[in-house]
Amino acid sequence: MPHPRPSPLWFRIGSLLALVIAFVIGLLSFLNYANFRKTSQGLIETRYLVLGKDARQAVDDGVSLGLAPAQNSQLKPLFQHLRQQWPALQFAGVVDASGAVQIGDGQAATLDLTSWQKQMADSPAEGAWHARGEHHHAVGLNLIDTFGGRGGAVVLHFDDRELSAASAPLARQLLQRAALILLLFMVLTCLGVRWLVRQLATEIDQAEQLLNQPGTPATLASAAPGGLLQQTHEFVAASERARQTLAGRQS
Structure with missing residues (x-):
């Protein structure tokens, strides 16, 4: 049963290079998106x-x-x-040092209050702190009471709708550009590799034909001196002479 013919050499080399280029483009796009998202998150936290x-x-x-x-x-x-002015705010108010809401507007979950209490305890007495979650974030500014002790903190708790609204268009734009650049580079890479290896691929095909049908006149006529085809012909001829010598000795 004949073996299936392998893919052309230029296609195999071009595909490998295209995969490398795709990995590099994907990595650069991801790093650009991650850097933009991190910068945007910092700007939003600074505003709050x-x-x-x-x-x-x-x-x-x-x-x-x-x-x-x-x-x-x-x-x-x-x-x-x-x-009212900032719809992303889920809670705005004052939380005391024990994690209880003194005054404010909006809802604060018990888990968030516990996290804020820990942030207040771990931060400087008059410092600011950030609490980051998967989809919710908070900024807090510690308070000092009339006796100089910790008086809790002003806390602004907000979701990531602003961050998502800012980063979603960039993600789509990066994806579209990456796909376009990747397609362009794949086509150019395959065409460039095909142009570079076309002579070698031709010689390999002719050498394969020579191995299957030794001494084909049309094939030998196009053989370049010292080329792959000429070397293959010499190898086949030497193998044939060695076979005949062994056969003569055995007889």
Whole structure:
């Protein structure tokens, strides 16, 4: 049963190079997307950090007048306005050092409150901190009470809808460009490899024909001196002479 004819040499080499190029293009596209997403996330967190500083200033002003955050009637409308202005905010308010909500607008899950309590304890007394989740993030700014102790933190808890809205168009654009560049490089690579190895591929095909049908006149006529075809012919002739010599000795 005859063996199936293998794929052309240029196709095999070109396919291997195309796979390498595809890997490089895919890696660069992923790194660009990851870097953009990381930068965007940092900018979004910085924006909420600035909003949190304004809210902390309002809390500190009340504390300087002897008003605890829960007693400050200006804070509730402030946090409501923040959530109306920034739809991604899930919660905006003041959380005490024990993880309980003193005043605010929106919902805060128990698991989030526990995480924020730990962040407050691990951060400097008047510092800021970030809590990052899979789809939700929070920025907090610690407060100092009238006795100089920890008074909790102003917390802004937001989801990643802004990040997704910013990164989704880039992801589609990178995917489209990567596919277009990959297709272009695959075509150019295969054509370039075919042009470079066409002579070698021709000689390999003729050498294969010579091995199957030794001494084919048409094949030998096109053989270049010192080329693969000429060397194959000499090898076949030497093998035939060696076979005849062995056959003569055995007889």
